[in-house]
Amino acid sequence: MSTPPLIVLEGITKHYRMGSEIVEALRGVDLTIRRGEYVAIMGPSGSGKSTLMNIIGCLDTPTSGRYMLEGTDVSSLGDAALAAIRNRKIGFVFQTFNLLPRATALKNVELPLIYAGAPPQERRQRAIAALESVGLGDRLRHKPPELSGGQRQRVAIARALVTGPSIILADEPTGNLDSKTGMEIMALFHRIWQEGNTIVLVTHEEDIARHAHRIIRIRDGRVESDMPNPTPIVGAPLLV
């Protein structure tokens, strides 16, 4: 084992102050995720799964515990260093897509590369390639309001993929889509996983979680169960 696991969480806790009360969102989470895994994190609302995702995504830092990402301790990094990690190592896919509404699909996908400091020519080429890989090669100039929900989510996936991140972190990616489109998106994730990407899926839907190969259940800020899923669903083929 020359390369360390992708993600190692050791005794992660997260406390929030809500007025005068202290909320213990995470109460000691240990977790290891290896390269190439397809993991679902499940749990009811309030379980702490969103907090866990935010910490894994380096949007938030733990109150205590250690988070090793590709062998680097990122638990106590400053803003600029965390931003750089989000930029290079993490690709977010959100339930509400979170695209810039006034920018074209191309511009949206270029955004992470702008912060990476890539030159404009290279940026364009990589963004076009990413959009083509999710089947939107003919929608480069469309703005989000001109796209369907499924198309928007595919733009968001292209944006997550464009920097070649270590993890794709998807937070309820089908939550705002009808079930047919949701299945298409899950098929896309399956293909992305097959291409060698690591996917962490956060969801409260059993049907969605069963696409993953390993299901981690969170309850009351702790890992309740962590089991492989021997029979993952393979989504419907992508209808482009």
Add this chain to the structure above:
Amino acid sequence: MRAGEYFLSAFDTFRAQPIRTVLTLVSIAIGIVAIVAAGGAATALEQALTTEITASGAYSLVIQKQPSIITSGEQWRRYMRRRPISYGQASEYKRRIEGSGALVSLFSAAPSQTVRAGTEHTDPDVTLVGSDEAFFPMRNYQLAAGRPLVGEDIFYARMVAVIGNDVRQDLFPADTDPVGKEIQVQNQRFTIVGVLARKGGIFGQSQDNMVIIPIPVFVRAYAEEWNYSVSIFVRARNQAHLEHVFDESIGILRSIRNVRPGEENDFEIEELASIANQLGTFLRFVGLFGAFCGGIALVAAGVGIMNIMLISVRERTREIGVRKAVGATVRSILVQFLVEAIVLCQIGALGGIVLGMLFALLLSHLAGIELTIPIGWVVASIGLCTLVGVGFGAYPALKAARLNPIEALRYE
């Protein structure tokens, strides 16, 4: 993030909110218009004044019944009670002071005259000047044709005149030589002996719309019926000589005008340079006041910018969250919003400068002087606008930069 991206991003935002952008630009531009117009006009006036006075005014004195600059009605009434300086007194003064080597020119004028030549006549706005041969070198007047007034014209009180370029244009076709022709002012006839070269205007007064006749003729024919007073211009050789002439002049005039010992002078004797200084100070004050008003307008515009940016930050909360999620640092968000504010202010400044220059052009055109681009004011305006952008953009930009990405992404 590369520097150019901040500007591109700023322009994307402006394009997305055209009305808001234009309104903000206008509010900035208004402040700058006031600053540049006031500054431009003041600078132009001051420059015209300095050119005029340095051309003819080095080591010069002007002696008049009242000071050149009167600042209150009370002063005006006091000076107007003084006896006029008569031609006789002025001539006597000239005779006595010339012994010291000073150059002296006597001067009196009647405004709003109509000049006739044959069937042609001018508007009733010509200044009829009574003066002498020293008038031309001391006031820096060049001749376009003919000759200036000479000593004999004065001594013999000849009925001759030198006319300004405006009068010439009004009365004679361009291809005729007016020298030797006759003109008539009120009921007196004069033979034209010279035409002045065009000089342009100062403070809204054309310096070409005049007729110059020998001062004894002026006094005899026109001035005695009204309460005229002669002005005396004196030019010394150098500063030491000037001071000598100044003191000498006071003594001579007091004796001529019978001012008793212990009484105040009943005339004013001033250095032209100090008059120019006073006027210059006044003009700078006017300019600064204009700039101050513009500054207040700018502060108001700045508050407007801050307000709009705060709204914009709120509206773009999600965008900020997304940018942070894909790798924006606190610093890059801060810079992005600051650049937006600064670019907005600077574009507004440019618009304001252009408009302000047009205003200054209009003002200086009305005042009849040439516009000089007030580079200092322009640079100051852009600098000031940048400051306004930074000053009022800082809080909203900081607010944007400090947004928690998790909450920003959830913001509805």
